[in-house]
Amino acid sequence: MSHMANPLATPDQLYKRRSFSSLPTELQDAIFFSAQCLTQAAGVLLQLPQSATAQANVVLARYWLVEPFMSREFSDVSAAALYLIAKVGPSPRSPRDISNVYAYLLSPSSSFFRPPTSPPPANDPSAYYLSDAAYQTFHNRVLAIEARILYALSFNTHVSLPHSLAITYLQALDFLGARKETVSKRVVEHLNTALLSPQMLYLTSQPNALAVAAIYNAAKDLGAKMPECEWWEVFDVDREELGFLVVGMRSVDGWARKMREDVPGMKEGMVTRRMIEDEMRKRGLQIGNGHGVEEESLDAEAELARKMDEKIAQMEADA
Amino acid sequence: MAGTAKSRWANNEDDAAQEAQLKKEREEKKRLKAEKARKAEAERQAREAQTQANVARTAQPRDEDEDDRGSGPPAKRRRLSPERETRSPAPAAAEQDSGAASTKLLRFEGGAFGRCRSVESYDKLNDIEEGAYGWVARAREIATGRVVALKRLKIDPKDRGGLPVTGLREIQILKDCDHRNVVELREVVVSEDTSKIESIFLVLEFVEHDLNSILEDMPEAFLASEVKTLLLQLASGVAYLHDNCILHRDLKTSNLLLNNRGQLKIADFGMARYVGDPPPPKLTQLVVTLWYRAPELLLGATRYTTAIDLWSVGCIFGELLTREPLLQGKNEVDELTRIFALCGLPSDETWPGFRRLPNARALRLPPPTPSSSGSAIRARFPLLTAAGAGLLSSLLALDPERRPTAREMLAHEYFAQDPKPKQEAMFPTFPSKAGQERRRRKQTPLAPPRGGQVVELGAVDFSGIFSGRDKEERGGGFSLRMV
Ligand SMILES: Nc1ncnc2c1ncn2[C@@H]1O[C@H](COP(=O)(O)OP(=O)(O)OP(=O)(O)O)[C@@H](O)[C@H]1O
Numbered sequence: 001m002s003h004m005a006n007p008l009a010t011p012d013q014l015y016k017r018r019s020f021s022s023l024p025t026e027l028q029d030a031i032f033f034s035a036q037c038l039t040q041a042a043g044v045l046l047q048l049p050q051s052a053t054a055q056a057n058v059v060l061a062r063y064w065l066v067e068p069f070m071s072r073e074f075s076d077v078s079a080a081a082l083y084l085i086a087k088v089g090p091s092p093r094s095p096r097d098i099s100n101v102y103a104y105l106l107s108p109s110s111s112f113f114r115p116p117t118s119p120p121p122a123n124d125p126s127a128y129y130l131s132d133a134a135y136q137t138f139h140n141r142v143l144a145i146e147a148r149i150l151y152a153l154s155f156n157t158h159v160s161l162p163h164s165l166a167i168t169y170l171q172a173l174d175f176l177g178a179r180k181e182t183v184s185k186r187v188v189e190h191l192n193t194a195l196l197s198p199q200m201l202y203l204t205s206q207p208n209a210l211a212v213a214a215i216y217n218a219a220k221d222l223g224a225k226m227p228e229c230e231w232w233e234v235f236d237v238d239r240e241e242l243g244f245l246v247v248g249m250r251s252v253d254g255w256a257r258k259m260r261e262d263v264p265g266m267k268e269g270m271v272t273r274r275m276i277e278d279e280m281r282k283r284g285l286q287i288g289n290g291h292g293v294e295e296e297s298l299d300a301e302a303e304l305a306r307k308m309d310e311k312i313a314q315m316e317a318d319a
Numbered sequence: 320m321a322g323t324a325k326s327r328w329a330n331n332e333d334d335a336a337q338e339a340q341l342k343k344e345r346e347e348k349k350r351l352k353a354e355k356a357r358k359a360e361a362e363r364q365a366r367e368a369q370t371q372a373n374v375a376r377t378a379q380p381r382d383e384d385e386d387d388r389g390s391g392p393p394a395k396r397r398r399l400s401p402e403r404e405t406r407s408p409a410p411a412a413a414e415q416d417s418g419a420a421s422t423k424l425l426r427f428e429g430g431a432f433g434r435c436r437s438v439e440s441y442d443k444l445n446d447i448e449e450g451a452y453g454w455v456a457r458a459r460e461i462a463t464g465r466v467v468a469l470k471r472l473k474i475d476p477k478d479r480g481g482l483p484v485t486g487l488r489e490i491q492i493l494k495d496c497d498h499r500n501v502v503e504l505r506e507v508v509v510s511e512d513t514s515k516i517e518s519i520f521l522v523l524e525f526v527e528h529d530l531n532s533i534l535e536d537m538p539e540a541f542l543a544s545e546v547k548t549l550l551l552q553l554a555s556g557v558a559y560l561h562d563n564c565i566l567h568r569d570l571k572t573s574n575l576l577l578n579n580r581g582q583l584k585i586a587d588f589g590m591a592r593y594v595g596d597p598p599p600p601k602l603t604q605l606v607v608t609l610w611y612r613a614p615e616l617l618l619g620a621t622r623y624t625t626a627i628d629l630w631s632v633g634c635i636f637g638e639l640l641t642r643e644p645l646l647q648g649k650n651e652v653d654e655l656t657r658i659f660a661l662c663g664l665p666s667d668e669t670w671p672g673f674r675r676l677p678n679a680r681a682l683r684l685p686p687p688t689p690s691s692s693g694s695a696i697r698a699r700f701p702l703l704t705a706a707g708a709g710l711l712s713s714l715l716a717l718d719p720e721r722r723p724t725a726r727e728m729l730a731h732e733y734f735a736q737d738p739k740p741k742q743e744a745m746f747p748t749f750p751s752k753a754g755q756e757r758r759r760r761k762q763t764p765l766a767p768p769r770g771g772q773v774v775e776l777g778a779v780d781f782s783g784i785f786s787g788r789d790k791e792e793r794g795g796g797f798s799l800r801m802v
């Protein structure tokens with residue numbers, strides 16, 4: 001039993017995602033990034049331990065390497081991953097709580113994914129009030145996706161996080177002579193940012209490597225002194241992987257900024273399937289290109305489910 | 320000559336400088352390694368303490384190595400034992416000491432992830448068990464011809480909480496385990512129509528028998544040497560589980576499988592869970608089938624330890640000797656009555672602190688006499704050696720603190736004495752009902768229903784349970800009722 005290893009993406013899985021999806025890379029990345037941010041925001045509002053939210057982030061990333069993006073609404077998948085991880089862990093959350101939090105985050109009342117410069121949105125509780133029927137359909141979707149996630153991951157929900165490992169390493173390095181709190185905080189920030197990286201760093205590297213890269217970056221940020229030897233080897237990380245991760249972690253911020261400009265929808269709240277479809281249409285692209293048969297039928301099936309949801313919501317609104 | 324010497328000397332000086340630098344680096348690394356090992360151990364302990372329920376996800380190995388659905392059989396799982404998979408700094412440090420030119424880095428193996436395969440990869444051969452809530456069948460993997468057992472996870476489609484957390488734990492724990500005395504989970508498969516995940520099957524290695532069926536059919540009891548082999552294997556599996564912070568919580572003969580090579584496998588992890596050390600503050604008392612349930616559970620403890628599994632092991636020990644379940648209570652109170660009749664009444668001496676347990680507060684006990692607090696185990700098992708009776712009595716100690724751990728049990732002198740444990744390969748074979756025909760339903764009580772209600776014990780008069788043993792006790796009985 002290892003407490004330190006994770007299942008990783010195979011080169012084949014990574015290649016397929018990039019090469020055979022009908023979605024252009026930057027749209028894939030926009031979906032990935034915004035769903036990961038949404039998951040973290042929901043984790044905060046649900047007062048879940050940071051570790052649970054981070055595990056949900058990783059499970060979500062794994063899921064999308066197995067299942068096509070467009071088969072389910074992104075926010076639903078995020079909610080289901082969070083629900084599942086909370087459920088099998090020490091801090092379960094009720095479907096009701098999950099649904100309330102997601103309804104709020106996706107409503108215009110939440111400042112989630114709106115430019116920080118714009119004035120805070122007016123709080124309009126009716127915008128995130130969920131009718132019973134709407135709650136039931138959301139709940140149904142979450143349960144269906146929960147089962148789907150388990151299926152896609154062969155029922156393996158285990159995630160080893162690098163966070164506590166990183167602190168252990170820092171201790172071994174005497175906190176690089178820096179203030180313990182400062183450097184630890186910086187390391188954790190790098191690790192959490194890495195969860196958002198569309199390079200899916202948690203699926204390409206083991207926790208020890210992520211921990212070392214975060215320490216390296218934190219040391220650089222703070223101008224702290226690192227040992228003169230190739231200290232990463234002590235933690236079984238080679239220079240090449242370290243270099244990849246260091247750059248990967250550092251590029252998330254700038255990359256996110258640029259993406260907000262490239263993907264216009266990202267300024268208007270959480271990315272949705274509708275937004276992606278509109279964007280594809282605008283670009284003259286077709287969804288379904290390059291998808292396998294299964295993926296297409298899944299899309300059709302999901303489309304039907306969505307239409308029914310909308311219909312019920314509409315009926316509810318009319319009533 | 321002198322020139323060469325000088326230049327050689329100079330060279331050496333360079334070398335020495337370089338050597339010194341390298342040495343410094345090596346020492347730095349060594350220091351870090353040692354420090355890291357110390358910290359890692361400290362962290363491991365801290366983590367274990369903190370994990371509690373969390374352990375189920377944060378402290379487990381990943382050892383999946385399964386192919387995509389439909390693309391043939393899953394590759395044999397890469398199973399890595401805790402020892403092998405935990406990085407040990409020692410060998411690496413030693414390598415550096417010997418001045419190896421290139422550093423060998425340890426690679427972590429966590430396997431890959433991907434979809435489940437379909438149950439259609441298997442052909443059903445026959446039902447093994449079809450009961451109140453379980454379904455287990457013998458099946459053959461089409462691609463390889465290998466015979467397996469399929470166990471369907473109990474799913475309640477009306478459960479608005481989604482897939483049962485107990486089933487998810489059962490899967491995760493079995494995935495994490497790798498021990499010869501724990502049944503192997505080969506993969507998890509789902510029904511063919513994956514648009515809706517309705518049926519989930521655990522694909523387990525097929526094991527010909529379960530101990531309960533064997534015991535029911537045996538014309539004669541196991542030999543002492545056979546009992547020892549079975550118990551050693553059981554203790555070894557339980558020790559592995561406990562070492563990895565897993566409580567089984569439903570050990571009984573029908574959950575112990577035995578193959579035709581005399582190998583025992585612990586099965587049915589439907590009640591199992593990870594617990595940290597110290598264990599979580601509150602656990603459900605609704606665990607363990609009544610006849611194997613420890614007295615602290617019957618008295619309502621919600622903080623309990625690995626010792627509850629050892630109580631069950633004690634009950635199994637007794638059952639192996641007589642072919643009869645040891646403590647066949649009709650209900651909770653009757654179970655306690657039988658326990659006290661066999662093991663003696665609890666006293667502050669034999670079980671300090673038992674009065675603080677929820678259901679014990681109202682327990683009115685007669686003043687202890689040597690006969691009422693003494694154990695009747697020797698009398699009940701007259702053929703058992705002193706060492707055997709000693710082991711059985713210690714497993715059935717009322718006070719959980721006084722039960723041996725599974726590791727301690729392995730070292731018990733009972734196993735060293737003659738007759739020696741029989742070699743597994745020399746075990747008699749039994750006709751496999753699982754392999755041939757549908758199994759008879761057994762008359763053992765079912766495991767407690769998940770999410771069920773704690774049973775109220777009610778006020779019951781226990782007077783008279785020792786009347787056969789001790790005349791003065793008559794009329795001075797005790798009663799137990801729920802507070
Ligand atoms: N791997 C296996 N090979 C052969 N037979 C098995 C195997 N696993 C289980 N069985 C048979 O099926 C019976 C029931 O299996 P198991 O105990 O795992 O499920 P269960 O009792 O239905 O579960 P629960 O106790 O959670 O309700 C066992 O007593 C045994 O006879």
Ligand SMILES: [Mg+2]
Nearest residue numbers: 573574586587
């Ligand atoms: Mg069973």
